[in-house]
Amino acid sequence: MISKYYEIEKFKNRTNYFLFYGENEGQKQDVIQASFSQFTKENTYKYSEKDVIENKQIFFENVYSKSFFENEKLILISDVSDKILSLIKEIIVSNINDVVIILIAKRLDKKSKLRNYFEKEKITITVPFYEDTPQTLLSIAKKILFENKINLSSENINLIIERSQGDRVNLKNELQKIINLSQNNKKLELKDILKLTNLSENYSAGELVDNCLSKNKKRTLNILNENIPSSEDNILILRTFLNRLKRLRRLRLNLSDNNNIDQVINSFKPPIFWKDKNIIKQQIKIWELSDIENFIVDLNNTESLIKKNPQISNQIVNNMILDKVENTNIQI
Numbered sequence: 467m468i469s470k471y472y473e474i475e476k477f478k479n480r481t482n483y484f485l486f487y488g489e490n491e492g493q494k495q496d497v498i499q500a501s502f503s504q505f506t507k508e509n510t511y512k513y514s515e516k517d518v519i520e521n522k523q524i525f526f527e528n529v530y531s532k533s534f535f536e537n538e539k540l541i542l543i544s545d546v547s548d549k550i551l552s553l554i555k556e557i558i559v560s561n562i563n564d565v566v567i568i569l570i571a572k573r574l575d576k577k578s579k580l581r582n583y584f585e586k587e588k589i590t591i592t593v594p595f596y597e598d599t600p601q602t603l604l605s606i607a608k609k610i611l612f613e614n615k616i617n618l619s620s621e622n623i624n625l626i627i628e629r630s631q632g633d634r635v636n637l638k639n640e641l642q643k644i645i646n647l648s649q650n651n652k653k654l655e656l657k658d659i660l661k662l663t664n665l666s667e668n669y670s671a672g673e674l675v676d677n678c679l680s681k682n683k684k685r686t687l688n689i690l691n692e693n694i695p696s697s698e699d700n701i702l703i704l705r706t707f708l709n710r711l712k713r714l715r716r717l718r719l720n721l722s723d724n725n726n727i728d729q730v731i732n733s734f735k736p737p738i739f740w741k742d743k744n745i746i747k748q749q750i751k752i753w754e755l756s757d758i759e760n761f762i763v764d765l766n767n768t769e770s771l772i773k774k775n776p777q778i779s780n781q782i783v784n785n786m787i788l789d790k791v792e793n794t795n796i797q798i
Contacts, residue, residue: 485584487571488595492634505540697776
């Protein structure tokens with residue numbers, strides 16, 4: 467069956483098998499904490515699909531074993547795919563009642579056998595998680611700030627949301643920094659927010675992405691030569707590209723309805739920070755909608771390639787960046 471994330475409570479007494487899929491990792495964690503709060507760290511077990519498949523017997527022993535100290539146990543399996551379906555079917559057929567299993571995946575297309583199984587069966591629940599909208603992130607920020615009695619200007623709140631890269635985990639982390647600083651009874655100003663909110667987009671990643679999208683080949687090469695990023699850093703670079711491109715795509719679509727580029731930028735939601743407007747204006751002129759959409763596809767493919775070959779992640783990302791900084795038609 468298919469459920470909305472806010473409907474999970476009404477299904478908890480009907481099933482112990484859930485599939486959470488989609489890009490919103492922060493919301494998945496929020497739902498798990500809110501809807502399955504009866505489970506403590508001691509009776510929560512976390513696995514990756516790879517761990518389960520490679521150690522199937524050990525996993526089954528944990529699923530079926532009972533303890534005097536546990537009434538129920540929660541099992542979280544991350545990065546799942548169709549590979550785990552037969553194993554999960556085996557557990558479901560055994561009809562155990564004291565184990566809740568949540569499978570966690572990122573993208574699962576409509577052809578996914580795992581997704582189809584969980585959607586069609588009456589004793590399994592599928593919950594899609596979509597990206598947070600700017601309005602959702604704004605609501606989260608305002609709620610946290612209100613609960614902690616912190617007053618920030620709309621400009622500062624919008625800056626934090628802009629720099630969160632659409633990720634509620636990043637947003638909450640940076641708001642916690644602001645909460646900690648405000649405990650010193652210091653009045654927060656824009657310069658404080660700028661220093662605090664480095665977020666997922668560290669200086670090098672953000673500068674690298676902006677220079678690549680602006681076709682500044684010399685500066686892009688300098689940044690690549692000055693940095694030796696880890697595999698995790700390269701994933702961060704790709705995510706920064708993805709969020710920049712999604713914003714450019716929306717701006718490009720808005721420009722089809724209004725040819726005034728300044729009006730399109732000034733009316734964009736969430737508001738674009740004034741220091742970023744000129745470079746974004748340049749990027750809009752460089753990137754056609756089709757180029758943006760092709761780049762997004764390339765990013766997804768590149769991320770998959772990095773995860774399979776982390777030892778050469780720098781080479782993979784550098785090649786992609788060099789290709790993009792050289793090959794798009796500039797229309798200024």
